[in-house]
Amino acid sequence: MTGGVGDSRSTLTPLRPGELSPGTNVLVAGPGLTGKRDVLLELLGAAPDPETVLVTTKHQPDVLREQFHTRHGKEWGLTFVDCISRQRSMAATRDTDEVTHVSGPGDLTGIGIAASGHLYEWYRADERIRGSLGIHSLSTLLMYADLRRVYQFMHVVSGRVNGADCIGVYTLDTVASNPEPAERFTQLCDAVVETRQGENGPELRVRGGDFGPRSWTEW
Numbered sequence: 001m002t003g004g005v006g007d008s009r010s011t012l013t014p015l016r017p018g019e020l021s022p023g024t025n026v027l028v029a030g031p032g033l034t035g036k037r038d039v040l041l042e043l044l045g046a047a048p049d050p051e052t053v054l055v056t057t058k059h060q061p062d063v064l065r066e067q068f069h070t071r072h073g074k075e076w077g078l079t080f081v082d083c084i085s086r087q088r089s090m091a092a093t094r095d096t097d098e099v100t101h102v103s104g105p106g107d108l109t110g111i112g113i114a115a116s117g118h119l120y121e122w123y124r125a126d127e128r129i130r131g132s133l134g135i136h137s138l139s140t141l142l143m144y145a146d147l148r149r150v151y152q153f154m155h156v157v158s159g160r161v162n163g164a165d166c167i168g169v170y171t172l173d174t175v176a177s178n179p180e181p182a183e184r185f186t187q188l189c190d191a192v193v194e195t196r197q198g199e200n201g202p203e204l205r206v207r208g209g210d211f212g213p214r215s216w217t218e219w
Helices: 035-045 063-071 108-124 138-144 148-161 180-186
Strands: 025-030 051-056 077-082 100-101 133-134 168-171 190-198 200-207
Touching: 025 035, 025 148, 025 180, 035 063, 035 133, 035 168, 035 190, 051 063, 063 077, 063 200, 077 108, 108 133, 108 148, 133 148, 138 148, 138 168, 138 180, 148 168, 148 180, 168 180
Parallel strands: 025 168, 025 190, 051 077, 051 133, 077 100, 133 168
Antiparallel strands: 190 200
8 A cells, every 4th residue: 555645644543544545435434422533534634645625514614624734734735515504504605715515415416516526626637636535424414315315426426536546535423223324335435444432432443454453442
């Protein structure tokens, strides 16, 4: 595996993001409140080039921007596809260079167009950019669209990430009574980071990759 820009930065989890290969898609799956957002933000820094597009369905861009730049530095290019501001009828929802707004988490077409547009721009740049794409979270998309539609959406997104030699990272809340979403999305990804709450805090393990521990590890 080849290392990315994030190699030189210290990590907050037991993961080794720099060992992710370009073109890799990773699912981060586990119950709520088990550190999935931290894992997402860390792995997005595995991109070969310091550019990231983050689809946010839970938090305002300002919140995630601060967390991301604290981890990776403000020199890292970060743009958002914001799925919540217009749905909440917030005042400032005009698109900017840093934020593209869609009508809501159920607008899979709008999300796909916005995210794919950034990948296309990277691919067509004079010096091709191989950045990262994150979605936080697939669980919110599933509240507005059925599993079949979200699976088809993710089939397209993960394929474009792979074809552009980027890194894709997607979070999913899991529940023991309904394992099907995790099983389906796992089929589209090269690796899965599973999270859970241990006795002393969050734990994780990696399936399908060599960029982290394969047994449950505290962090």
